[in-house]
Amino acid sequence: MIRLLLFLFALALAACGLTWFAENPGEVALTWRGVEYDVSLMVALGVVAGLAILLSLAWAVARFVFRLPSLVSLANKARRREKGYAALSRGMIAVGSGDARAASRHAAEAHKRLGDDPLAKLLRAQAAQLAGDRPGAAAAFRAMLDDPRTHALGLRGLHIEARRSGDHEAALEYAARAHRHAALPWAGQAMLDDRAARGDWPGALAIVEANAARKLIDKPTANRWRAVLKTAMAEEIAERDSSGALALAEEACALAPGLVPAAALCGRLTAAAGDYRRAAKVVETAYRHTPHPDLAAVYLRMRHGDSAADRLTRARALARVAPLDVESWITVGRAALEARDFAAARAAVARAQASGAEGERPPVRLCLLIADIEEAAGDQGAAREWLARAARAPHDRAWIAEGLISDRWAPASPSGALDAFVWRTPDERLSAPALPPSPSPPALAAATPPALPSTPAPEAPPPPVEKPPAALAPATPPPAETPPAAEASAPASAAPALEAAPAAVPHVAAPPRGGPSVVMLPAGAPDDPGPDAAAERRSGFRLFARE
Numbered sequence: 001m002i003r004l005l006l007f008l009f010a011l012a013l014a015a016c017g018l019t020w021f022a023e024n025p026g027e028v029a030l031t032w033r034g035v036e037y038d039v040s041l042m043v044a045l046g047v048v049a050g051l052a053i054l055l056s057l058a059w060a061v062a063r064f065v066f067r068l069p070s071l072v073s074l075a076n077k078a079r080r081r082e083k084g085y086a087a088l089s090r091g092m093i094a095v096g097s098g099d100a101r102a103a104s105r106h107a108a109e110a111h112k113r114l115g116d117d118p119l120a121k122l123l124r125a126q127a128a129q130l131a132g133d134r135p136g137a138a139a140a141f142r143a144m145l146d147d148p149r150t151h152a153l154g155l156r157g158l159h160i161e162a163r164r165s166g167d168h169e170a171a172l173e174y175a176a177r178a179h180r181h182a183a184l185p186w187a188g189q190a191m192l193d194d195r196a197a198r199g200d201w202p203g204a205l206a207i208v209e210a211n212a213a214r215k216l217i218d219k220p221t222a223n224r225w226r227a228v229l230k231t232a233m234a235e236e237i238a239e240r241d242s243s244g245a246l247a248l249a250e251e252a253c254a255l256a257p258g259l260v261p262a263a264a265l266c267g268r269l270t271a272a273a274g275d276y277r278r279a280a281k282v283v284e285t286a287y288r289h290t291p292h293p294d295l296a297a298v299y300l301r302m303r304h305g306d307s308a309a310d311r312l313t314r315a316r317a318l319a320r321v322a323p324l325d326v327e328s329w330i331t332v333g334r335a336a337l338e339a340r341d342f343a344a345a346r347a348a349v350a351r352a353q354a355s356g357a358e359g360e361r362p363p364v365r366l367c368l369l370i371a372d373i374e375e376a377a378g379d380q381g382a383a384r385e386w387l388a389r390a391a392r393a394p395h396d397r398a399w400i401a402e403g404l405i406s407d408r409w410a411p412a413s414p415s416g417a418l419d420a421f422v423w424r425t426p427d428e429r430l431s432a433p434a435l436p437p438s439p440s441p442p443a444l445a446a447a448t449p450p451a452l453p454s455t456p457a458p459e460a461p462p463p464p465v466e467k468p469p470a471a472l473a474p475a476t477p478p479p480a481e482t483p484p485a486a487e488a489s490a491p492a493s494a495a496p497a498l499e500a501a502p503a504a505v506p507h508v509a510a511p512p513r514g515g516p517s518v519v520m521l522p523a524g525a526p527d528d529p530g531p532d533a534a535a536e537r538r539s540g541f542r543l544f545a546r547e
Contacts (some may be wrong), residue, residue: 020345021045021406084113084120095130103127118150127159137161151180168194183214197416201236204418205229227256228419231410236264242269253282258289260423261409264298272304284321290423291327300335308339326352327397333369337376345373364393395426425430 021041028044030037036196038323039047046423091106107120107127114120125140138161155178175190186515188211195204208229211224230235234248246269270279283299286292300311315335319328346481351402352366362370368388375383399406403415411422 043163050120076420080113084110084117084446086124086513087113087117088117091127095123095126098130100127100131103130103333112431116147118144118147118153121147121150123152127251129161134161134165151177152184154185155181157186165363183216185211185216188214188216190417193412196412197414199233201229201411205233213534223255225418227252227259227262228411230255230266231259234326235261238269242272243270246273253286255283260286260290260292262286262293264292264294267295267298267302271298276302284318287318287321291322291325292423293327296327300331303387311335312339312341312344324355326363329355330369333373337373340376342373342377343371351375361394362391363396365396367393386415394428397423397425399428400424 025278026041027041028041030039087106087109091110093105094100094102103123104127107124110117110120111124114446117480121140121144122382123135125144138158141154141157141161141385144150144157157173159174159178162168172190172194174188175194175402178187178193189337195201195207196216199401202433205226208217208222208225210522212219217225226424230248230252234252234525236359237248238245246266250260252259253266256262263282267279267283267286270282278301279302283295283302285419287295287299296315296318298305300314302314303310310332312332313337315332319332322328328351329348333345333352336342336345336348341362349366349370353362356362367386371383371386371390374386376382399409399421401410401422402415402417404414405426406421409421412418
């Protein structure tokens with residue numbers, strides 16, 4: 001729009017000038033070689049304009065003639081460059097599609113037509129990597145170091161090739177050079193992973209601070225990593241410098257309140273200093289984010305002089321912080337067992353089972369807790385049954401990083417990844433489907449253990465089994481007088497069925513309305529002494545009862 005206005009303004013000025021010359025006529029006299037020429041002013045101006053146009057045309061023709069060789073050369077270069085970029089595009093597509101042969105061919109053509117173009121160098125290196133030519137890829141990346149435009153790219157490529165070949169020292173050297181050259185995220189991360197893998201927590205913390213100052217990592221991630229590193233430093237000096245370790249642990253808790261190791265260490269050191277209220281607050285804050293047995297252990301044993309009843313009271317207070325988590329009620333159950341309060345322990349176990357998902361099996365620690373409760377109550381058969389369940393129960397939550405399961409938290413994984421361990425349930429192991437059990441008489445299979453195929457038949461056959469009521473079925477049938485007919489027929493009919501009988505599976509009976517929920521036991525194992533009848537009458541159930 002502005003150009004149009006300027007053009008119209010210039011056109012108006014020219015029209016005004018011509019009008020002024022037309023209204024003010026004049027004459028121009030020119031004497032050349034003794035001849036005098038008299039013309040009007042308008043004619044003289046027209047002649048001057050015509051001469052200027054002719055001179056411009058002549059200069060343009062002469063300039064075109066003299067520049068014709070260079071124009072031809074420029075046209076050839078443009079055509080060559082166009083073909084080179086076409087080969088470059090096809091090569092990039094071939095690299096993306098995994099065609100190593102086409103990528104190498106197009107990379108050679110692009111290098112031939114484009115020379116030292118950065119993209120041609122990159123395609124040549126990627127084609128060598130795709131073809132598995134490690135020396136060729138390293139040479140291509142090394143050639144990029146001479147060009148300032150591709151210096152950082154060459155360092156990254158050499159870093160990757162050094163890591164692939166197992167030369168970690170060379171890879172670290174390239175990362176350090178790139179870190180000094182520019183603020184590159186991969187270089188900063190490589191330096192951080194190296195410090196973490198070596199256990200150099202102060203050096204790793206300095207790298208985190210530098211990366212955060214250069215905006216290579218966001219603020220929440222930087223705070224989390226600072227907390228992890230400060231926790232690692234505090235754990236190292238906790239034995240020899242408790243005050244310094246406490247200061248570092250407090251800083252870690254301020255940066256990441258839900259970091260379990262930091263809260264556990266801070267709570268333990270704060271309680272050792274005598275500030276129990278502050279220690280309890282720190283542990284409760286972390287427990288609200290992540291219910292963890294280490295936090296529960298610190299919380300329950302905060303004061304060394306507490307009795308078992310006091311620890312049970314503290315366990316119940318901690319359970320109110322996260323009442324929907326199974327860990328809270330396992331803690332209460334364990335504390336109640338230590339206090340010999342079996343009713344409270346069984347109630348906590350029931351709450352723990354209710355807090356899980358519907359149809360979910362109890363985990364290993366819960367099965368072991370129930371086994372301990374039953375053993376302490378004198379029911380050895382129930383204790384053995386729950387120990388057997390624990391062998392097949394789902395895994396408890398653990399620290400997991402890169403497919404590894406650890407009993408303790410670590411600041412970094414074995415590969416050097418910082419804050420890699422996560423508190424979660426391990427994945428279930430895949431296994432072959434179980435074979436269907438062979439049909440056998442249920443009463444006979446439950447009452448008598450399976451006979452080994454190689455064991456010879458006894459001289460006196462076992463007496464016939466009389467099925468008792470379901471609620472009071474003993475593990476071993478009482479002896480009775482055996483009729484002669486039964487003695488003659490028992491070995492022939494019972495032995496094959498006993499050999500094919502499947503293992504007994506625990507059966508949970510539906511709780512009746514208005515009474516305790518009874519969990520029935522299967523038939524005892526060959527070495528099972530059977531349930532204690534007196535203990536059964538005292539407790540009113542086999543495994544546990546929910547009053």
